[in-house]
Amino acid sequence: MTKVAMLGAGFIGDFYTYSIQGFRSRDQVYIINDHDESRARTFAKKHGIPKWTTSMKDAVNDPRVEVVVIGLPNNLHLEAVKLAAAAGKAVLCTKPLGRTAAEALKMLEAVEKAGVFHGYLEDLVYTPKTVKAVGSVKAGTLGQVTWVRSRETHPGPHSDWFWTKEISGGGVLLDMGCHCIEIARNYIGKDIRPVEVISTADTLVKPIDAEDNALGWVRYQNGAIGQYEVSWTFRGGMDLRDEVMGTEGTIWVNNFLRTGFEMFTAGGKHGYVAEKAESEKGWIFPVGDEVAELGYTNMFTDMFGSFENKTIPMETFYDGYIVNEIMDACYRSAKSRKWEPVKLRVWRGKEKTGPISEIREYDKDHIFVKEERMPDGRIKIILKNKKTGKISQVEKRK
Numbered sequence: 007m008t009k010v011a012m013l014g015a016g017f018i019g020d021f022y023t024y025s026i027q028g029f030r031s032r033d034q035v036y037i038i039n040d041h042d043e044s045r046a047r048t049f050a051k052k053h054g055i056p057k058w059t060t061s062m063k064d065a066v067n068d069p070r071v072e073v074v075v076i077g078l079p080n081n082l083h084l085e086a087v088k089l090a091a092a093a094g095k096a097v098l099c100t101k102p103l104g105r106t107a108a109e110a111l112k113m114l115e116a117v118e119k120a121g122v123f124h125g126y127l128e129d130l131v132y133t134p135k136t137v138k139a140v141g142s143v144k145a146g147t148l149g150q151v152t153w154v155r156s157r158e159t160h161p162g163p164h165s166d167w168f169w170t171k172e173i174s175g176g177g178v179l180l181d182m183g184c185h186c187i188e189i190a191r192n193y194i195g196k197d198i199r200p201v202e203v204i205s206t207a208d209t210l211v212k213p214i215d216a217e218d219n220a221l222g223w224v225r226y227q228n229g230a231i232g233q234y235e236v237s238w239t240f241r242g243g244m245d246l247r248d249e250v251m252g253t254e255g256t257i258w259v260n261n262f263l264r265t266g267f268e269m270f271t272a273g274g275k276h277g278y279v280a281e282k283a284e285s286e287k288g289w290i291f292p293v294g295d296e297v298a299e300l301g302y303t304n305m306f307t308d309m310f311g312s313f314e315n316k317t318i319p320m321e322t323f324y325d326g327y328i329v330n331e332i333m334d335a336c337y338r339s340a341k342s343r344k345w346e347p348v349k350l351r352v353w354r355g356k357e358k359t360g361p362i363s364e365i366r367e368y369d370k371d372h373i374f375v376k377e378e379r380m381p382d383g384r385i386k387i388i389l390k391n392k393k394t395g396k397i398s399q400v401e402k403r404k
């Protein structure tokens with residue numbers, strides 16, 4: 007049985023603990039750490055955790071602990087990672103890895119220097135629909151991916167520290183843009199280098215220092231675009247949707263909010279509906295198994311399986327670092343209002359990637375552009391002359 011030190015008894019700690027203890031049935035959160043003694047004690051009792059402590063160092067250094075899971079506010083990630091690396095413990099860290107790329111790089115260097123197992127807890131690339139969709143893309147079902155549009159919007163986070171820039175490091179771009187950026191990387195190819203970004207990030211509604219809405223585009227070396235849309239002011243619940251467009255196909259994924267489970271109630275009895283749900287009356291959208299639908303089950307299965315088998319999990323601190331570098335560029339772009347380069351200090355993917363191309367010959371003189379059936383039954387074919395570049399069309403009937 008793998009024994010875990012859970013750092014943080016907040017909302018994400020709940021999700022993580024339910025997943026760790028509920029699916030494989032051979033992993034145990036052995037000790038819970040939280041700065042609030044009452045919260046740590048209550049959390050331990052609720053989840054049947056043997057030990058609790060207000061000392062992060064004591065939790066990490068407990069001799070029975072093998073894996074440290076970080077579910078803490080962003081400003082504590084670096085400290086926790088350094089403690090785990092110094093203790094020689096495997097460490098899994100929630101998203102975003104750092105408040106900045108500089109912080110994320112320090113974490114990556116710490117775990118690699120110590121030689122400890124590490125995993126980046128980016129749950130939304132592990133949702134059942136996303137895992138299946140990414141598998142289809144890797145099998146060539148969509149041809150070459152040209153554009154990924156990822157959206158995460160809801161009415162805002164649940165804890166005060168998210169809204170405090172000194173603690174969180176940023177607003178909605180950092181909090182949720184990290185999800186969308188990594189989702190796009192998985193579809194486009196994590197070995198394809200991100201080269202530049204353009205982004206807008208603004209505080210439109212909330213009385214906070216950080217941004218509450220952000221949109222952006224990440225251009226990759228092969229020309230593919232990863233687009234993110236994130237908001238802390240969307241009303242109606244949590245909306246998680248992705249669209250993947252390729253040269254040979256399209257995928258639409260709806261992970262949350264409108265997933266096929268809908269319920270109407272006139273009574274509005276009090277009770278939990280789903281994360282970020284705003285109503286308990288009228289039409290509501292419950293979620294059958296939230297930890298599974300949000301990817302936690304698949305994520306921890308991958309993490310603990312990789313830890314046991316001494317293999318590399320799908321998401322590591324390196325991935326978290328790359329995402330932080332992209333987000334740093336997005337913040338620079340939001341200020342400059344220009345395309346900004348992604349300045350990668352560490353890159354382990356392809357050095358050069360050619361442009362996306364799906365050239366098909368039609369005949370010895372022409373390249374195929376498009377074919378379409380018209381309302382009257384004609385087949386119209388658009389062609390490009392190899393020598394002159396002139397676009398023309400031919401028609402035929404089938």
